[in-house]
Amino acid sequence: MPEEEVPRGRGRPRCEDSRARILDAGLELLEELSFAEITADAIAERAGASRSAIYRWWSNKDTVLVEALREAVAQELPFPDTGNLREDIRLQLENFIKLLTGRRARIFTAFVAAAQSDPEVAETFQRIWREPRRAALKAGLERHRGKQLRDDADLEMILDALYGPLYYRLLTGNKRFSDGYAEALTRIVFEGIANRDWFHHNGRSF
Amino acid sequence: MPEEEVPRGRGRPRCEDSRARILDAGLELLEELSFAEITADAIAERAGASRSAIYRWWSNKDTVLVEALREAVAQELPFPDTGNLREDIRLQLENFIKLLTGRRARIFTAFVAAAQSDPEVAETFQRIWREPRRAALKAGLERHRGKQLRDDADLEMILDALYGPLYYRLLTGNKRFSDGYAEALTRIVFEGIANRDWFHHNGRSF
Amino acid sequence: MPEEEVPRGRGRPRCEDSRARILDAGLELLEELSFAEITADAIAERAGASRSAIYRWWSNKDTVLVEALREAVAQELPFPDTGNLREDIRLQLENFIKLLTGRRARIFTAFVAAAQSDPEVAETFQRIWREPRRAALKAGLERHRGKQLRDDADLEMILDALYGPLYYRLLTGNKRFSDGYAEALTRIVFEGIANRDWFHHNGRSF
Amino acid sequence: MPEEEVPRGRGRPRCEDSRARILDAGLELLEELSFAEITADAIAERAGASRSAIYRWWSNKDTVLVEALREAVAQELPFPDTGNLREDIRLQLENFIKLLTGRRARIFTAFVAAAQSDPEVAETFQRIWREPRRAALKAGLERHRGKQLRDDADLEMILDALYGPLYYRLLTGNKRFSDGYAEALTRIVFEGIANRDWFHHNGRSF
């Protein structure tokens, strides 16, 4: 399946390198500055491109940054499957924390901040990050329903309970996570969602 | 105790009414627009004041909004004390949800968004909202430690587990909370923090 | 009669000095460059002002130059009255040639050139320069009608015959005028307009 | 005689049709707009050509217009020879006025306007229009020197006296010429240049 319909019309083809450099420049700047502090000139200069090259492909400065964000977070973060639900959850949290404490953390905060006032950013965030992540986690949990996971588990609620604390700390706290944070959070939440009967019958503790 | 050292020199005294109108105007605008979209002119016009009146008393436009936010959220949100920890938690969540779904919700999101790029806003948010709220909740929980609350409960973690989901939904979700949201969240978290022994000895279920 | 209605409203008064400096800067630049080559930045920089100061008072760059032109040519160039019509004409041509060969010559050419495409410039040129000059000359000629000037003289035509060659040379020729140019032109035109009878009766040659 | 040295190398030959269409387009636009208002895109579009076709053969947009002007005014405007100098002059003025009031008038004004700031345009105007026209008129006048024309006639001056009023009116006036304009102008100028003695001896009045 072809990635995109490439009519390959006449004329000089779009300089794909420049597009990439512009997005990269936007991303780099997002690691240092907020949406509003980033100027079109700064993006152009860092990309070694011209301001008009930006406005040819993006309707305004902000959409460049939105697309940069989109590309940046497009990486997968698959829900693990060790057979042990508790461990799966802990690992998933661990991996996500790794993301949120890395170089790209500022990008997340910029993204969420921008989403508060720009519906397009909000929509993009939903579509390319939140929903895929939640869908994967939901599917992973669903596999265990009636077994390690309670029969009547409210998945939406569980997702909030797992992801919420991480975002909360990132956005309103000191942005630091102690070593045992994933384990500690798992400990609290898992009891509330685990199927006590199943563990009892299978002679396993949690 | 004197509120502030008022030397009360000569000259026309500050028009306290104008100060209040400016802050109110800022607050109103925050319910509609983001930090960056609000202009000094807009605040002045809505307040029926002049731009100079703003810059005379605040160093720049953003500090007006920060102060407006500060006054707006200065209201107390005390942790309840019914004797029943689970109920206290549920009520606290309920009350907070009420706040987050009211007219003032947008102010919270604006505040958090601005905090991502403006350290002063971040510091203010910490000092006047986050820390007081967390301190109250911590004290409320501490009263129950060793009794309804597990002996080894990690309060910081519990706070994250309770507040996190709410902020998460407000900032990255659809901003809506179902009727039973507080109850559902309580159900999940409470099992992980409750002192099972105490409830066993006291013949109470949770 | 007051020169201008000065309501002296509130607010900081317009910096008249800056206005003058901007117009002067425009004028200076007009001596070196064409309308199109002059940028708003160049005007602002030379005037020691900001671009916004320009756009606050003039709707666009060109209107600054138009006003500069207006002020520049506002000087009087009265028609002489020596009693001798031929000498009056020669002197008037001499004086105008002096203007057209001076530092300000380029301003005239710029003005006329701009008038070809900008109706506002054209209208301004008519109103503040062409018509006043022609009116003065007309009045001067009319005084002699029936005496030194033929009874049936067509003033509009005479004006064209006198001024036309000068503009023609300035705009399409080498812009240089020989020493005897005024005299030579007078010699040609005067015979065609002089009242031969009057000179005959008064025993004067021309 | 070969029109131009055409080495006729390999490859596709220049599309002469496109060249003509581009020049025509330029000319058409000059009838509506000024030099500065005409864009390369507009020329290309109206010519049904591409911008590259323009820049392949002309160094820049303005040279296209200059060449268009050159071709447009290349038409002859020969000085008549009826044997009667006064009538020759009147006819020449009449013909020129016809040109200046026709569809192509705007081209003249555009040309002269552009010449004020672009030396290349000025030089072209001199070479292909002004000098040839003046040379023809000079030759026509010279034929009569010592006869109908005064012996000491200053031809340069006479040329200015005849053409000047027309350009003056076209460039700075209302661009309209009354029906008897040529006659009226001739009347004024002719007396100043006619050889009174010759007419006296030949028993002719003027």
Next chain:
DNA sequence: ATCTAATCGAGACGGTACGTCGAGTCTTCCC
């Protein structure tokens, strides 16, 4: 009852970034 000093509204000032437009160059495909 003045005088004095700080406030208030109004609005001009120098800056900085925006997004648009046109110029002239360059790079591809198609003939």
Next chain:
DNA sequence: GGGAAGACTCGACGTACCGTCTCGATTAGAT
């Protein structure tokens, strides 16, 4: 190799806010 298409860099345009400033008018306490 010419021609159309169209992306590229560059630079000026006119707009919108920013935060600063300078006015006249106002308003109290101090004299």
